Amino acid sequence: MGRTALAASLEQAHEQAHAHDAEPAPQAAPPGPPADPVAVAMELLSPQGRIDPYPLYATAHRIGPVAGIGGGWFVVAGYDAVNQVLRSTGYGVTGAQISQERRDEHAALALLAPSILESDPPRHTAMRSLIGSVFTPRRIAALEPMIRAAVDELLDGLAESGADGQPVDFMAEFAxxxxxxxxxxxxxxxxxxxxxxxxxxxxxxTALEFMTDHSQLAPADAAAVELAAFFGDLIAERRDDSGDAPSDRSDLVGALTAARDADDGRLSEAELLANLTLLLVAGFETTTDLLGNGLQLLFDHPEAARRLRAAGGGQDDVAAFVDEVLRCESPVQVTSRVALAEGLELAGVPIPAGSRLILLIGAANRDPARFPDPDRFDPARPANKPLSFGVGAHVCLGNGLARLEAAVAFPRLLARFPRLAPAGTAPTRRDRVVLRGYETLPVRLTAPPA
Known part of the structure; x- marks a missing residue:
């Protein structure tokens, strides 16, 4: 949050940088991405930058792994630098910077502020230990039969919707x-x-996006009010001992409600509501984008689709494919941190306490210093460790679940529909900076009717 100050800082830095410029040259500047960090950051927030940020990431790498852009902001594009910030206790999440006044004005900020996404230790540690007990590798692995059944049911629905070569929107019907x-x-x-x-x-x-002013939070505020009311009712149902469903407390809402009611200090009422909302939204938002981005990459690289089909759903091959999708088209492109300590340094650049850092996850995943030929899609890439789900204290709780869903879905999708292809209508991307994915992705399951 606190990201609405970025646009003003960029404009100020841009004006300062060009305050003493000479008269403009008679010839126009050569085409191509901007060459200074302020211009790169400004362009990333533009419509074209949101559609295709990758040339801008390449420019950021030429500038350096860390660059100041004025107003106490830094852009961090290097893989090692982003990795260091995410793992370091010297940096915290930006939610701590949201003023109480802003929270009172906006339901979305008030709802998300107590969540693990926007909390630092010690509250983050206490909440995460409780919620994380549900996302253990063993529990996630036990969900595979249910995921397989859900995939097959959805594939049946796709087959029905796309009968006789009719186009179907993969995002709405499956992803x-x-x-x-x-x-x-x-x-x-x-x-x-x-x-x-x-x-x-x-x-x-939209509350997670960089924006020019808080008036753009209207859709987020409306959604927050509806989601808070929904989970408030669900929590109340779990607390109703007169219900006839004794298994209710075995689900996550019931388990966290019981933990809250135990009053052991691990979860407040506001934190219960915030984290249930976050788990719901984060639980499918990034996975939806992973599935859509992965399918489009298969369309763009048919040889990768052939290899994945030939592998027959082999665990290692599918896992490597999912990792490369996450690297090339990370569902989360950007996150941010605040410098909490004095004396911090990043890639040789001093970072004063209170500085705000824009971490370009998508750029780090295409850092040529870490990934040779970074723009090439290569599922066989060795030592592939994308930062798409984060690392350190705030690593995504559901990253194992998202990977499992993708690993189950892609081989079964390709096996069920060997002639799966784009429908001829261009897909549409969501107009976002932070979350990268498709709004629509029209496909055909069979050849269109003659």
Whole structure:
């Protein structure tokens, strides 16, 4: 949060940098990405930068792994530098910088502020230890039969919708439905309520974006009010001992509600509501983008699709494919941190306490110093460790679940529809800086009718 100050800082830095410029040269500047860090950051916030940030990332790497852009802001593009910040206790999340006045004005900021996403230790540690107990590798692995069943059911639905070569939107019919089914099963959300969450997640996650002013939070505020009311009712149901469903407390809503009611200090009422909302939204938002981005990469690289089909769903081959999708088209492109300590240094650049850092996850994943030929899609890439789900204290709790869903989905999708292809209508991307994915991705499962 606190990201609305970025645009003003960029404008000020841009004006200062060019305050003493000479008269403009008669010839126009050569085409291509801007060459200074302020211009790169400004362009990343532009419509074209949101559509295709990768040339700008390449320019950022030529400038250096860390660059100041004025107003106490730094852009961090290097893999090692981003990795260092994410792992260091010297940096914290930006939620701590949200003023109480802003929280009172905006329901989205008030709802998300107590969550693990926007909290630093010690509160973050206490909440994460409780919530993380549900996302152990063993528990996630036990979900595979349920995920396989959900995938097959959705593939049946795709086959019906795309019969006779009719185009079908992969995002609406599969990429959204699979992860929302899985996370709602874990949370204990009724089936009848699930379809509404795509709209609500799209609204709430605007609060995670960089924006010019807080008036742009209107969709997020409306979604926050609706989601808070929804989970408030669900929590109340779990607390109703007169219910006839004794297994209710075995789901995540029931388990966290019980932990809150134990009053052991690990979870406040506001934290309970905030984290349930976050788990729902984060539980399918990034996975939806992973599935859509991965399918488009298969369309763009048919040899990778052939190799994945030939591998027959082999665990290592599929895992390597998913890692390369995450590296090339990270669902999370940008995050931010605040310098909490004095005397910090990053790639030789002093970082004063209170500085705000824009971590370009998408750029770090394409750092030529870490990944040779970084723009090439290569599932066989050795030692591939993308930063897409973060590392350190704030590593995504559900990253193992997202990887499992993708590893189950892609081989079964390709096996079921060997002639799967783009429908001829261009896909549309969401107009976002932080979260990168498709709004629509039209496909054909078979050849169109003659």
């Amino acid at each position: 959204f439905r699979l992860p929302v089914t899985v996370i709602c099963e874990m949370l204990g959300v009724p089936v009848t309520d699930r379809q509404r969450f795509r709209r609500l997640a799209a609204g709430l996650t």
